[in-house]
Amino acid sequence: YLPHWNWNCLTTDSQSEKSAVWIMALSRLSSRSNIISRPLSAAFRRSISTDTTPITIETSLPFTAHLCDPPSRSVESSTQELLSFFRTMALMRRMEIAADSLYKAKLIRGFCHLYDGQEAVAIGMEAAITKKDAIITAYRDHCIFLGRGGSLYEVFAELMGRQDGCSRGKGGSMHFYKKDSSFYGGHGIVGAQVPLGCGIAFAQKYSKEEAVTFAMYGDGAANQGQLFEALNISALWDLPSILVCENNHYGMGTAEWRAAKSPSYYKRGDYVPGLKVDGMDAFAVKQACKFAKEHALKNGPIILEMDTYRYHGHSMSDPGSTYRTRDEISGVRQERDPIERIKKLVLSHDLATEKELKDMEKEIRKEVDDAIAKAKDCPMPEPSELFTNVYVKGFGTESFGADRKEVKAALP
């Protein structure tokens, strides 16, 4: 299998670069891929290929289906998508690690729930849908926000409670929103976002938008009553809602088998079809979400169970090792890490060398550090912001200063 090289997409015109690429193509013919090209590729920095050569990738595991036919294991992708998966996931990973350090430095206060290990779900989902499709999730929302088009600066500013944060500094880690990308956030109360998601799906169906809603929740939330209420309503009215259970096997500190009689969350819908997906494989997630979207638009709700894992504890207050062994965590990191999987795919398809990927990671690190530095300079919100948006402007609340009788203002 020889990849096509689209000469037009090379970003520089230098002869030496073209000849270097030519040599690389030749070297591929002899299947001794990078040995000749390595010294040359080390000599110049190549930006991410904008090559849209189609590639087909097999998912790691077949899908398990409930009341429906599972989609095929062969996923259509492209070289560009593969590289962008790597880049975005590495960015997400770096962002979460940086948030960890910021929390320990007490720059982020409150609660901080980190998503590292689960990046494949966010990225795979984004690849399968458009910005008109809505996503609503619980409090582990930093990476999903980034996937929806949020910027690092907005993320860190919101985490540190500054006014340029995506929720103007008033939400914090658990409450990221992005209206123009149909990202409905960021919810603290476990399970409460699922009926909301079904409501959004109703609105989408009503306005004939040909869009769907992904209502995400965890294995802990799967035992909430309101989930089943929402599921019943969605099935009854054929709403284009897709319930995505991000099963990282621990509801805070409780293992799934201790909380659920049936840990097959994809079957919990009973009369609603379900699909179990390897959540650490970004392409499996993409395929499943694509399949789910087509299904939901035609037939109503479907449940996706993403078998995934989080490396950090439930939140920054949880070491994450009192209810599971360190061996388990490192075992998953070695066997199933989503970024490693993509990296292996990138290397095996010769889209970049090890060194280039390392350089990319360095770039990402710098990008994250720059965003943090910029966010640190951002001011805190004005004290008057305490009172804004309780109600719509004009129907204000009264509030008082330190001396209740002296300072009295009708605030926005």
Add this chain to the structure above:
Amino acid sequence: MASLLGRFCRKLVVPGSAHGSRMTSTTACGSETVKSLNLYSAINQALHIALETDPRSYVFGEDVGFGGVFRCTTGLAERFGKNRVFNTPLCEQGIVGFGIGLAAMGNRAVVEIQFADYIYPAFDQIVNEAAKFRYRSGNQFNCGGLTIRAPYGAVGHGGHYHSQSPEAFFCHVPGIKVVIPRSPREAKGLLLSSIRDPNPVVFFEPKWLYRQAVEEVPEHDYMIPLSQAEVIREGSDITLVGWGAQLTVMEQACLDAEKEGISCELIDLKTLLPWDKETVEASVKKTGRLLISHEAPITGGFGAEISATILERCFLKLEAPVSRVCGLDTPFPLVFEPFYMPTKNKASSSSSLSSPSKNTHFLIHGFSRLL
């Protein structure tokens, strides 16, 4: 800044205890052993005693098996077994409903709701099932053995969903009792009373004080009676009423006011429903002024009920309007928490407390104090 100072002082001063003197139990003689404990340890001790003395009592909730997120249930599962101390799945409505059923069969169910902010899915069960069970069955059935424990209140950085004070919602429900302790010694006694009380009780624990408050707690089994308020500081110029963690803040305000020559009487309500009207009434008839303080938003907070009742009973004895220094009418904020909280300076600056004399002229116009 000042509010931070106020919070810092919580660690040192526990209301009702003079510096350096031994706290003795209200019911025991001086030879009973006491131990220095913080709030979660005191509650833990109470739970151990409750389970020990009644073989038909159970403790359950989310994550209680390993000790709970605040360690209030440490050692219970190991000592009493997984049949009596067990984890539930994440479903508050289910947990409380289950507890009501268990209590209806004559057992003592001690339910833990992980944070008071999460109690709302269970609100229907508490209001419609637990509170009315005895009433609607003509006393055939009751769920008096039910006690619901939940950590409530601000913790410094909790944000919207880890800092709420929902006591006002529950005080509006005849049929249940609402109890809030202020310190470790009180917590142990009140929790044992709540568990043994033949009515369903909602017991809110101030989470800020779990580690911060340390007090000498008697090791034996003792109960502090419900629906009896306590005057923890005698005074003659103004009555201050509060509960839970807010009392440490109010004690600071009292100390500040004393420097200005104002003598404050501080009352811990302990039980909010049914509350001890007589004690507060007697105090206000003596002093002529009342200030109520709580963390929950001011509109519709429990301070309004106290204010209205005292007004009815003591109108002619009041020398100033009843003052309420409470949280603001906003959702509990994240970064703005220091502005939201009813700090000691807000209390000190309220016109009731800041005027040095009983002259009504001063009271109407007041004067502001610099923070």
